[in-house]
Amino acid sequence: GENVEQHPSTLSVQEGDSAVIKCTYSDSASNYFPWYKQELGKRPQLIIDIRSNVGEKKDQRIAVTLNKTAKHFSLHITETQPEDSAVYFCAASSNTGNQFYFGTGTSLTVIP
């Protein structure tokens, strides 16, 4: 089955700086890669996703990049704000199965 690894587990940045979270996956059949943000005590919320036929996708301050050859994808948050503080999860899924495989999460703290 798929194995998704996520790094770092914790990340602290100063407000206004950029944050980068990286994930790797093992199954070359994986073709869909969503990112979720989970605030304390709340449900994970989808913030951005990318498909394997695209190398990069951007939505305002958030961007995701995908390197299919190396089997890794990354979340980039620019101009971080305190409200970006949360746990972020990457995930992978393929059209050969119905599961989503999640990374172990990154706790991001943006210091004002």
Add this chain to the structure above:
Amino acid sequence: SQTIHQWPATLVQPVGSPLSLECTVEGTSNPNLYWYRQAAGRGLQLLFYSVGIGQISSEVPQNLSASRPQDRQFILSSKKLLLSDSGFYLCAWSMGRSTRAFFGQGTRLTVV
């Protein structure tokens, strides 16, 4: 638009008691449905998923079970709770393989 409802939001149950958590989805047909568990400060563990009525796939063996009696209803059950069953239980839905998944609000279960 589609919505997902999950209840109750919090639950305190004694060891050995039964459990029933319910999740329903509105505004769509034949969704994939998922149950995840999240231990405190940990990642998302897939417990069960379902691609149709009566079709349940189990990811990990434990004293929990799932049922899908109706197209948009997913139930998580246990006959006898263990202390280790405490956690944040999340229901999610998606429209099939490699598509966006959305989470319910979650149920925080404490077994005492």
